[in-house]
Amino acid sequence: MTGVTETVRPSESYYHLHLVSDSTGETLISVGRAAAAQYDVKPIEHIYPLVRSHKQLDKVVQAIDEFPGIVLYTLTDPELRNRLKTYCRDHGVPVLSVLAPVVQLFQAYLGGAPEPRVGGQHQLDGDYFRRIDAMNFTVMHDDGQHVDGLEAADVVLLGISRSSKTPTSIYLANRGIKTANIPLVPSLPVPPGLAELKRPLIVGLLASADRVVEIRRNRLLGLNAAQAADTYTDRQAVAEEIAFSRRLCARHGWPMIDVTRRSIEETAAAIIALLQERRRKLTENPNG
Known part of the structure; x- marks a missing residue:
């Protein structure tokens, strides 16, 4: 040396x-x-x-x-x-x-000396199994799967393709939050009963049209499917998808988060803050 x-x-x-x-x-x-x-x-x-x-x-x-x-x-x-x-x-x-x-x-x-524990934050305790349970739930309810079980979710994310729904869901699941995500397509109806859900917090994820188009183009290049782009990467079509998302969330009073300049961690932090505020209000006024 x-x-x-x-x-x-x-x-x-x-x-x-x-x-x-x-x-x-x-x-x-x-x-x-x-x-x-x-x-x-x-x-x-x-x-x-x-x-x-x-x-x-x-x-x-x-x-x-x-x-x-x-x-x-x-x-x-x-x-x-x-x-x-x-x-x-x-x-x-x-x-x-x-x-x-x-x-x-x-x-x-x-007061008192600490008791050193290697990997103490990774113990197989209740919190650990809660995170595993949340991860299993989130994987099962990714991209609009098993919509009949949405009432068991803590959070339901809505958004058009390439609006960071899945990575945000996985991040939240790792925090022990059961998260489902549903793709929004203007030509397709949303899952029946979505507006009647009582337990989960429903949040819309939005991004600028330019950002969505950029991500979609990179996605298609990675799949060697550039020729299949058509309206998927057309800026006007994407703008209409975003407008549809805004109208849907506004109609039902669902909060929306613009993820254009947010990292996954920042988006998740904003959702967690909304979830905590919602739970606080429900605790204070359970019949409200």
């Missing part, structure tokens, strides 16, 4: 970001990407999940030595944690435990 004797500076175009976890690494990836998004320089990610032995840490240290950069970690084992910190300190590599400041805050407020 050559080692690094001073703080590493990124090149003009990239830098290395090492994410070391004794669990799945999801927390690190989220935190690392959220921080990296604040800068124009793009990171090259090196992700090391399930690091629970010195042999596994050997490979991590070797990679850091070869590609020095920022090191973020969540390691429960004190020996592994101290070894990584010592190596980085001795070689001038910036290193941080992303959970340590948060745990210290909890400890100061709650």
